[in-house]
Amino acid sequence: MINLDNAAAARLDAKALEAMLPYLTGDEYLNPSAAYLPALAVARKYEAAKNQIASLVNASGNNLIMTSGATEANNLALSAARGFAGSAVLVSPFEHPSVVASAAHGCGSVEVLRATPDGFVDLTDLAAHVTDETVLVSVALTSGDLGTIQPIREISEIIHRTRQERIKRDLRMPIWLHVDASQGLEVLEVNIARLGADMLTLNSGKLHGPKGVGALFVAPAMGINLTPLIYGGGQEAGMRSGTENVAGVMGFAEAVRQIAKHRKATFRQLQEYKTELRAALVESFGAGVVFLGNPKKQLVSHLPISFPDYDAERLIFALENSGILVSTGSACAARKNEVSPALRAIGATDEVIAGSLRISLSSENSCREIPRIISALRLALTDENRAI
Amino acid sequence: MATMQKNKKTVVLGMSGGVDSSVAAVLLLREGYDVRGVYMKNWSKDLPSMRCPWARDLADAKRTAVRLGLPFEVWDFEEEYRKSVVDYMLTAYADGETPNPDVMCNQMIKFDAFARKAFASGADYIATGHYARVSDNGELMMARDAKKDQTYFLCRVSSDVLRRTLFPVGELLKTEVKEIAASEGLDAINKKESMGVCFVGEANIKEFLREFLPAEAITTGRVVDIDSGEVMGYHDGQLFYTIGQRHGLYLTSDLPYYVVVKNVNDSDIFVTHNLNHPNLWTRELLLKNVHNISGLDLESGKYFIRVRHQAPLVEATFDAVDKKIIFADDQKMVASGQTVAFYSASTDGVCLGGGIVSSDGNSTK
Known part of the structure; x- marks a missing residue:
């Protein structure tokens, strides 16, 4: 089986699993909140793991709220925008449904920003839409569908200037930037201070850590008031009650360690893969294949393509018969039979959208797979699999 | 080729x-x-x-x-x-x-x-x-x-x-x-x-009906024991219940109860613990919209009848004038709106058509 859909799920790193076991079946299964010393030792390791995870974006573990995944982290981030009279939220056209759907609940008016045809948030459109009511801007680090790396620094600059300008006018309405960094950190090096995000979502499952673990980074001293989604024993500074998922967090931390250790090698490996696969696609299908998004600012792990006029879903089914897993749009969009908002936003034609495939790689992919992918695609591109 | x-x-x-x-x-x-x-x-x-x-x-x-x-x-x-x-x-x-x-x-x-x-x-x-x-x-x-x-x-x-x-x-x-x-x-x-x-x-089906029927069409009310007059519980909408239904009733008793009467003009549903209650059984069914697969009218005479999917075929006589089926034996009550299928009495396994149980005259005996 060849997995070209690593953005949907990445295999748990063997070392991450190993790091989890003492907290599951070993003696460190204890509740970190308990009073006895062995539990305190677990609590200390938990805090160290949070620091390790935070190091992924050069932040401190104290500023992380561990969650049950990126969806919860995104929901928690959006809670910052609630409770303001007449507030407005701006979201990029590349957001995960957990951002958009959460924003639709009590965050005031929600506007989706325009995209440029090559797959980025339109900065002019952003500047035009930031008003005195704007309290939160949410932009994913990368487009899940296109892999395009968003101009977060430029966006945070705009927000920073807006903030300063509001203070000068004695306007008390805050404005924050939330960045969903669920995807891309396997190959991108990110420094939270340089990025300028006030909140940032992390996702274990996409980084070869255990699924069901995520985190929200919240910048200190920015006046961000979150409303907990879950109340109870007051864990995670009261922001996320429930006994800590110690094993999950340990696994995430180890996955982060492995990512950082191998990032350069992974980058080179995927870059080589992507270059070769792209060349092979052009050689085999010529103008029949379309590449989406600006390749210069695109994750090396992502190769979004389209075979216009074909029905991507049929191609997926045909490719799975050849043992190749690939998705169209984002996994969630495909299941609901809805067109990817990102592809719509960049102005892709109906034909291009219909035939769009998202290839997403991880360190597990090897260039040796490419000939098999090409021959499987040749088999899949039959008249029966054209869109009607 | x-x-x-x-x-x-x-x-x-x-x-x-x-x-x-x-x-x-x-x-x-x-x-x-x-x-x-x-x-x-x-x-x-x-x-x-x-x-x-x-x-x-x-x-x-x-x-x-x-x-x-x-x-x-x-x-x-x-x-x-x-x-x-x-x-x-x-x-x-x-x-x-x-x-x-x-x-x-x-x-x-x-x-x-x-x-x-x-x-x-x-x-x-x-x-x-x-x-x-x-x-x-x-x-x-x-x-x-x-x-x-x-x-x-x-x-x-x-x-x-x-x-x-x-x-x-x-x-x-x-x-x-x-x-x-x-x-x-x-x-x-x-x-x-x-x-x-x-x-x-x-x-x-409940959610579907709630979504698409006007709220006033869904009348809630009491569930009453038809034999004792005792209130056994409350129901969340009369139209969700069918004569003969046993499950889905939220009652004070642990014993099995069956719906015997629901009357569109009254919000109560009546139930019984007596499986022999006459309303649970019928010898006749009045039909409407009788359909013949061949396109001709179904003639009066003997047929095998099936009153629900996978139910056994039972003998009955059909009166084409009154559109009435008379069963050879008592049958469990079939709710109005349900389909009864006709099968040939002479040729094995031939399905001839089907009618819809009419709400007139079938709800009580």
């Missing part, structure tokens, strides 16, 4: 994503037909507990078509379905009846709108994954697998369409269908049993 292609008969196969229609596709291909797969999109609206109820079925059907190399299309019958099945269902429920949407869907959509579109597009035949057979002269025959026979659901289609209909799995036992699915590697795709339900399962 070209001449061979020409001689091939074209079949438009309704593919539901279930194992039966998928195996039907395999069988038709083995017979040498030119098969075109079609998914009938009848309902795409979200329900409160069900997002995109059709997406999964469509994906399964499409995946099967790709696997078998069939051309595949989605045909949209949402408008027809809304008019002839959903509106019919809502009206019937609002009138206190318990309609059967599957029977209506077969009559109005699969063996009418779909068939007409298929024939208009040049198909020689339509095919579905139903367990049924068609005789040489267009009669509807019970399936070889008596346990899976679905002629009850098909009792209101017409022989004009049946003459051009193929039921490839009708000659097979379910176990054989499963074996074929496994041998073709389709078993992993078509896991779920095809229940014949068009778009909402039994469990969701």
Whole structure:
């Protein structure tokens, strides 16, 4: 089986699993909140793991709220925008449904920003839409569908200037930037201070850590008031009650360690893969294949393509018969039979959208797979699999 | 090659994503037909507990078509379905009846709108994954697998369409269908049993009705023991309950109780613990909209009757003037709005037609 859909799920790193076991079946299964010393030792390791995870974006573990995944982290981030009279939220056209759907609940008016045809948030459109009511801007680090790396620094600059300008006018309405960094950190090096995000979502499952673990980074001293989604024993500074998922967090931390250790090698490996696969696609299908998004600012792990006029879903089914897993749009969009908002936003034609495939790689992919992918695609591109 | 292609008969196969229609596709291909797969999109609206109820079925059907190399299309019958099945269902429920949407869907959509579109597009035949057979002269025959026979659901289609209909799995036992699915590697795709339900399962019918009926049509009230007059509990909407129903009652007693009376003009539902209560049994049923598959009128005389899917065939006499069935023995009460299917008393396994139980005169004895 060849997995070209690593953005949907990445295999748990063997070392991450190993790091989890003492907290599951070993003696460190204890509740970190308990009073006895062995539990305190677990609590200390938990805090160290949070620091390790935070190091992924050069932040401190104290500023992380561990969650049950990126969806919860995104929901928690959006809670910052609630409770303001007449507030407005701006979201990029590349957001995960957990951002958009959460924003639709009590965050005031929600506007989706325009995209440029090559797959980025339109900065002019952003500047035009930031008003005195704007309290939160949410932009994913990368487009899940296109892999395009968003101009977060430029966006945070705009927000920073807006903030300063509001203070000068004695306007008390805050404005924050939330960045969903669920995807891309396997190959991108990110420094939270340089990025300028006030909140940032992390996702274990996409980084070869255990699924069901995520985190929200919240910048200190920015006046961000979150409303907990879950109340109870007051864990995670009261922001996320429930006994800590110690094993999950340990696994995430180890996955982060492995990512950082191998990032350069992974980058080179995927870059080589992507270059070769792209060349092979052009050689085999010529103008029949379309590449989406600006390749210069695109994750090396992502190769979004389209075979216009074909029905991507049929191609997926045909490719799975050849043992190749690939998705169209984002996994969630495909299941609901809805067109990817990102592809719509960049102005892709109906034909291009219909035939769009998202290839997403991880360190597990090897260039040796490419000939098999090409021959499987040749088999899949039959008249029966054209869109009607 | 070209001449061979020409001689091939074209079949438009309704593919539901279930194992039966998928195996039907395999069988038709083995017979040498030119098969075109079609998914009938009848309902795409979200329900409160069900997002995109059709997406999964469509994906399964499409995946099967790709696997078998069939051309595949989605045909949209949402408008027809809304008019002839959903509106019919809502009206019937609002009138206190318990309609059967599957029977209506077969009559109005699969063996009418779909068939007409298929024939208009040049198909020689339509095919579905139903367990049924068609005789040489267009009669509807019970399936070889008596346990899976679905002629009850098909009792209101017409022989004009049946003459051009193929039921490839009708000659097979379910176990054989499963074996074929496994041998073709389709078993992993078509896991779920095809229940014949068009778009909402039994469990969701309440939510569906809540969503689409005006709130005032749903009258809540008391559940009263008809024998003692005691209030046993409360119900969340009279129209959700059917005469003879036992489950889904939230009562003070642990004993089994059955719905015996529901009256559209009164919010109470009456129940009994007495399984011999006369309202739970009937010797006669008044029908409306009696349909004969052949297109002629059903004559008075002796028939075998089936009052629900998979119920045994029972002897009865039909009075064509009064549209009344008189059973040889007492039968469990059949709710108004339900379908009764007629089978020939002289020829084994021939389904002749079906009528709808009228709400006049049947609710009490």
